Amino acid sequence: MHWLLSIDWESIFVPTVALAELAVRAILLYAIIFVLMRLVLRRQLGGIAPSDILVIVLISEVAGNGFVPETRSISESAFVVLVILMCSYSIEWLQFRIPALERLTRGPKLKLIDDGRMLYRNMRREYVTESELMAQLRENGVDDCSQVKVACLEADGRISVIKKSG
Numbered sequence: 001m002h003w004l005l006s007i008d009w010e011s012i013f014v015p016t017v018a019l020a021e022l023a024v025r026a027i028l029l030y031a032i033i034f035v036l037m038r039l040v041l042r043r044q045l046g047g048i049a050p051s052d053i054l055v056i057v058l059i060s061e062v063a064g065n066g067f068v069p070e071t072r073s074i075s076e077s078a079f080v081v082l083v084i085l086m087c088s089y090s091i092e093w094l095q096f097r098i099p100a101l102e103r104l105t106r107g108p109k110l111k112l113i114d115d116g117r118m119l120y121r122n123m124r125r126e127y128v129t130e131s132e133l134m135a136q137l138r139e140n141g142v143d144d145c146s147q148v149k150v151a152c153l154e155a156d157g158r159i160s161v162i163k164k165s166g
Helices: 009-013 019-040 050-067 074-097 099-106 120-125 130-139
Strands: 110-114 148-153 159-163
Touching: 009 074, 019 074, 019 099, 074 099, 110 120, 130 148, 130 159
Parallel strands: none
Antiparallel strands: 110 148, 148 159
């Protein structure tokens, strides 16, 4: 029964790795993962696909040891979580303040339909199939691409649709 009550408070709360090292590790890995996901996971088309969730879970598992090497304390893990949240907040803040940075980190919009014509080259570039595009058009109340003035794959992965007037 004594082993249930004896808690090693020091190993729970006292860091065993320098906090500066943890911050550098967290910032570098955050930046690497951010860039890789920006390059690979651009489009959503209505939500996160199961394959995207799998990629995110696997990345977190693989990167975990890089963030906090051989640690046992809660304070180290909490500190790394804080650094990651601050990185995310900082990028959002900078994107809001510096429009050029937003274009760099989010990427430009890409036309998929122009004046009723599907732009297959652009669709191929982002792996958007005709059936996926048509599904997005139907969600916007359009049943034929000839009714569309412009449809764009936005930086956040959604497809925006502007209908022809008249």
